[in-house]
Amino acid sequence: MKLKFTLFAFLICSTTLVQAQDSLMLRKIYDEGLVNGKAYSNLHYLCKNIGQRISGSANAQKAVEWSKKLMESYGFDHVFLQEVMVPHWVRGPKEQGIIIDGKNRIPVHIAALGMSVATPKNGITAEVIELHSLKQLDSLGESKLKGKIVFFNRPFDQRFIETFRAYGTAGDQRNLGPAAAAKFGVAGVIVRSLSSTTDDYPHTGATRVAADGKNAPAAAISTKAADQLSSLLKKNPSLKFYFKQSCQTRPDTLSYNVVGEITGTVNPAKFITVGGHLDSWDLAEGAHDDGTGVMGSLEALRILKALGYRPKNTLRVVFFMNEENGDRGGIKYAELAAQNKEEHIAAIESDAGGFTPRGFGFTGLSSDQLKNLEQWKKLFFPYGSERLTAGGGGSDIEPLKEKVAGVVLIGLSPDSQRYFDIHHTPNDVFENVNKRELELGAASMASLIYLIDQHGFN
Amino acid sequence: MKLKFTLFAFLICSTTLVQAQDSLMLRKIYDEGLVNGKAYSNLHYLCKNIGQRISGSANAQKAVEWSKKLMESYGFDHVFLQEVMVPHWVRGPKEQGIIIDGKNRIPVHIAALGMSVATPKNGITAEVIELHSLKQLDSLGESKLKGKIVFFNRPFDQRFIETFRAYGTAGDQRNLGPAAAAKFGVAGVIVRSLSSTTDDYPHTGATRVAADGKNAPAAAISTKAADQLSSLLKKNPSLKFYFKQSCQTRPDTLSYNVVGEITGTVNPAKFITVGGHLDSWDLAEGAHDDGTGVMGSLEALRILKALGYRPKNTLRVVFFMNEENGDRGGIKYAELAAQNKEEHIAAIESDAGGFTPRGFGFTGLSSDQLKNLEQWKKLFFPYGSERLTAGGGGSDIEPLKEKVAGVVLIGLSPDSQRYFDIHHTPNDVFENVNKRELELGAASMASLIYLIDQHGFN
Known part of the structure; x- marks a missing residue:
């Protein structure tokens, strides 16, 4: 019993000693x-x-x-x-993005997604379809998507305490959206910036490139411009969007x-x-x-x-x-x-x-x-x-x-x-x-x- | 035994239920x-x-x-x-602070401490004594302090993890320093800004006013200017500082x-x-x-x-x-x-x-x-x-x-x-x-x- 106690006490003491040493080392660090x-x-x-x-x-x-x-x-x-x-x-010259709402031409802030292809030299002008998930591509199908600009606009879910989780759940729009939309022959893809905030800055980031070469030019649009575009689309679903980017993969x-x-x-x-x-x-x-x-x-x-x-x-x-x-x-x-x-x-x-x-x-x-x-x-x-x-x-x-x-x-x-x-x-x-x-x-x-x-x- | 168990189980269940309700309420909040x-x-x-x-x-x-x-x-x-x-x-017009080092006149950023008195209308020009603690006032005494500008320059202790503790331990310079120095007949007091960082902004904040009316005009100096003043003082201990402030208590x-x-x-x-x-x-x-x-x-x-x-x-x-x-x-x-x-x-x-x-x-x-x-x-x-x-x-x-x-x-x-x-x-x-x-x-x-x-x- 005595021996056991001594051993036990020794173990406690040595553990405490190690902890004290560690604690001192952390303080020094x-x-x-x-x-x-x-x-x-x-x-x-x-x-x-x-x-x-x-x-x-x-x-x-x-x-x-x-x-x-x-x-x-x-x-x-x-x-x-x-x-x-x-x-x-390589991104090339600064991208251009314009909402064409009847006679109104509203320039907005965009940035090509990393690894994206370029638009044709003179850019793309097309009607816009606003989507909130990749699944909607399948329900709409090629007949409604072909030649259009798909606009993924699902915002961050602010309820996540860790913003990385909001980024994770919104991320498919940027990572996979453009290649998924390209399969339906879209003219281009605009993705709401993956951001916690609402401002004028577009957030770039990589998008996956399809191995079969079926890709659509894709750009991020600032959250503020995304809100504006969404709001204007509600009033005028046939408005058009123009964008131009000259990025290339060397x-x-x-x-x-x-x-x-x-x-x-x-x-x-x-x-x-x-x-x-x-x-x-x-x-x-x-x-x-x-x-x-x-x-x-x-x-x-x-x-x-x-x-x-x-x-x-x-x-x-x-x-x-x-x-x-x-x-x-x-x-x-x-x-x-x-x-x-x-x-x-x-x-x-x-x-x-x-x-x-x-x-x-x-x-x-x-x-x-x-x-x-x-x-x-x-x-x-x-x-x-x-x-x-x-x-x-x-x-x-x-x-x-x-x-x-x-x-x-x-x-x-x-x-x-x-x-x-x-x-x-x-x-x-x-x-x-x-x-x-x-x-x-x-x-x-x-x-x-x-x-x-x-x-x-x- | 059975009853006890049931009661125990009930207590556990009700505690768990309360926790679950609280947990749900926090999520809603x-x-x-x-x-x-x-x-x-x-x-x-x-x-x-x-x-x-x-x-x-x-x-x-x-x-x-x-x-x-x-x-x-x-x-x-x-x-x-x-x-x-x-x-x-009331602060009055923007304060002026100048290091006068021989022929060099170096304007620096200062701000009157809250509740401080004004300088005379044309400001104060005096030699500077750099101190790191209030205790040093006593060791120097009136003979060495009278007519001088006391410059309290003890920086934040960056080792504190919580910056409030650094603020707490540096704070006596601003809170008590001016009134303590005034007892020795100083012309004025300059206090290093209570800040974690080094930049050009002076940090104001209240200073205690002596009930006996013995007060010296006191201003905060930016941390960058404090470093500069300290460095120049080492080369030229007889350099002078000029400052002017027009604050008043209504x-x-x-x-x-x-x-x-x-x-x-x-x-x-x-x-x-x-x-x-x-x-x-x-x-x-x-x-x-x-x-x-x-x-x-x-x-x-x-x-x-x-x-x-x-x-x-x-x-x-x-x-x-x-x-x-x-x-x-x-x-x-x-x-x-x-x-x-x-x-x-x-x-x-x-x-x-x-x-x-x-x-x-x-x-x-x-x-x-x-x-x-x-x-x-x-x-x-x-x-x-x-x-x-x-x-x-x-x-x-x-x-x-x-x-x-x-x-x-x-x-x-x-x-x-x-x-x-x-x-x-x-x-x-x-x-x-x-x-x-x-x-x-x-x-x-x-x-x-x-x-x-x-x-x-x-």
């Missing part, structure tokens, strides 16, 4: 991030000295070269590039993932990855999408290194290329991981904006492992990142799931309320990032990396 | 707030059609009159004003708290109060401070009324007057509550900005009552407002603690990262408020009011 943070100034350089960096562009190449140098300057053990062929889509281009490593002291062949995507849309600076993701991920490793932390496992920061219109960087990373028979413990992605972090979502944990996160919730509570929930990841790390057995995929979960106000618009600029919010995200990731490296998930 | 929310358009009116509304100003009176009409239009059972005499401080003015009530169906003489302050500083529109607080509080009651909820206890929304430079409205509200022998169950204040709500802080709960909040945490979790913690309130409801026994004081806790970037500056405008963040705050308050009304704290 956040202090370093908040006092000596570099993510914000790095993001400033990326946004203002490089700017937009759509896959295949000269700016994307500049971003790769600068990122590699930046990682090298941090004294990581290895910095290297992974070659990857990426799509090279041959695939060689590009790169940028990878930095701190080698593990105990298990150098086991990896914990953290990253975001380096490419951005072409309309702005890709500040929140995903400049904060790459700069926050890099900062997470910088913090650990600055604190003299020697990881058990190898820590990798990855700047993935081509998340926006192809996911080629993520696919290549997973292929190489499989090819090199790498063992991956976890991969963390930051691609939900650089807003105040609330926690992380986990995919690949057993229910017991999820329960074990309770201890970590307590550690994160003082820092506001204690929402550790089931389900999460990111487009760049998703391909690892199939290729590498046992990897746990993790997504950083920042506050989501403002993200879809600026997502894929000209407003995704440095000025809309808050320094402390970005720093807290980076420190949260550094903390999680530390905890996984120390304890795994058991 | 958030749906109403997110789909039919009025707080954002009301805030727009307050900011753009009325604007700044410092106590005693014509705009403050406009705000009172409009608020009363607005509450009346919502069909509350009672809408009334509470008379309160408030200070009437006789107290009659103003009002605006109160709306939904009468309780069971306990009409027991009150649950929710509110914020209607007055603002004069430099901008008082959007986050505290337009979102008053409009969010009103929205909380609008939501409950729109859902047909008949409260057990009387619900009150209060727009307090004069939080910024006197707290007279809050003091008056508590005095009247005591005078009328009102029983107050709880008072909720929203005065920490209209950012995404994270939870609430509670003052006046026993440790058992705090434990009971666990159930509510579960209810709030899907909405992200589950951080229910000990300690909280607000300046307007604080006086209730002394005057009314048993009242629980509660503060809405929004994300705090951006608040002190714009607090008390020309940037506190409508455009810096996000519609959904404001709506979520209002729905969180409506939910908490519902839960307190239904269950109390036991």
Whole structure:
């Protein structure tokens, strides 16, 4: 009995000791991030000295070269590039969109959807059919759709607390709508911008291209203009819409993932990855999408290194290329991981904006492992990142799931309320990032990396 | 044994049923707030059609009159004003601040601190002594301070996760510094703006005036200019600073708290109060401070009324007057509550900005009552407002603690990262408020009011 008690007391004491050590380490991580943070100034350089960096562009190449140098300057053990062929889509001159309502010609803000085809040189003019779901295409059929402009206008469902869920449920209109409508011989497709707000900015984003070549030119229209068009259509169903865009898809281009490593002291062949995507849309600076993701991920490793932390496992920061219109960087990373028979413990992605972090979502944990996160919730509570929930990841790390057995995929979960106000618009600029919010995200990731490296998930 | 089991099962079932009902009600509250929310358009009116509304100003009176009409239009059972005499401080023409470094004259951004006295008509020119704490005044003494301009320049401690704590620990420089320095015969006081960020905007805010009339003119200087001044002082300790301000304190003015009530169906003489302050500083529109607080509080009651909820206890929304430079409205509200022998169950204040709500802080709960909040945490979790913690309130409801026994004081806790970037500056405008963040705050308050009304704290 006495022995049992002593053993029990020892176990309690050692658990408490470990927790106290972890707690101290987290405090050091956040202090370093908040006092000596570099993510914000790095993001400033990326946004203002490089700017937009759509896959295949000269700016994307500049971003790769600068990122590699930046990682090298941090004294990581290895910095290297992974070659990857990426799509090279080019927007061309600014698009034109006009509502033609009798004699009234009302110019509106549109932007070609990424990967879309161009309109004929002189644009398209056609009557408009407003739809709220893809299913309506089938009910209407070719007889009513052919030659028309389909206008998908289902707004965000504001009842979702997490705006990513509103984006997810409205997203089929942009992702699949144009190719689906093209099958019915439509002249073009206009999609209500995927946004939480009502304003004048069109939100671009990728649309799926049909393999059979049956595609219709597709553009996003600002939410304000979408409301206006819808309202005018109610009064005059035979009004017309004109739009013109000159985008084109050029041959695939060689590009790169940028990878930095701190080698593990105990298990150098086991990896914990953290990253975001380096490419951005072409309309702005890709500040929140995903400049904060790459700069926050890099900062997470910088913090650990600055604190003299020697990881058990190898820590990798990855700047993935081509998340926006192809996911080629993520696919290549997973292929190489499989090819090199790498063992991956976890991969963390930051691609939900650089807003105040609330926690992380986990995919690949057993229910017991999820329960074990309770201890970590307590550690994160003082820092506001204690929402550790089931389900999460990111487009760049998703391909690892199939290729590498046992990897746990993790997504950083920042506050989501403002993200879809600026997502894929000209407003995704440095000025809309808050320094402390970005720093807290980076420190949260550094903390999680530390905890996984120390304890795994058991 | 069987009976016991049945009773136990019944208790479990009834608890589960109550939780399910609460859960459904919260869903309805958030749906109403997110789909039919009025707080954002009301805030727009307050900011753009009325604007700044410092106590005693014509705009403050406009705000009172409009608020009363607005509450009346919502069909509350009672809408009334509470008379309160408030200070009437006037800034006068824009202040001037100049660093005089040899032949260089560098204009910088300053703003008189609220309630400060004016400089002499032609301003003050004097050498500058940079201090980081009020204690340094005593060590230096009158011989070194007399005739000088004291420059309090201790920055925010960025290590605090909640920026309110950084504000709290830096705040003595603005609140107490000028009066403390005046005792040593200083010519004037310049205070580094209480801000998380580094920019060109001075942050005003109240400073305490000495009852003995020994006061020195005091102004806030932008954080960027504070850094510049500090840096120049290191090279040239005998540089001078010039500043001029023409502010004055006029006789107290009659103003009002605006109160709306939904009468309780069971306990009409027991009150649950929710509110914020209607007055603002004069430099901008008082959007986050505290337009979102008053409009969010009103929205909380609008939501409950729109859902047909008949409260057990009387619900009150209060727009307090004069939080910024006197707290007279809050003091008056508590005095009247005591005078009328009102029983107050709880008072909720929203005065920490209209950012995404994270939870609430509670003052006046026993440790058992705090434990009971666990159930509510579960209810709030899907909405992200589950951080229910000990300690909280607000300046307007604080006086209730002394005057009314048993009242629980509660503060809405929004994300705090951006608040002190714009607090008390020309940037506190409508455009810096996000519609959904404001709506979520209002729905969180409506939910908490519902839960307190239904269950109390036991």
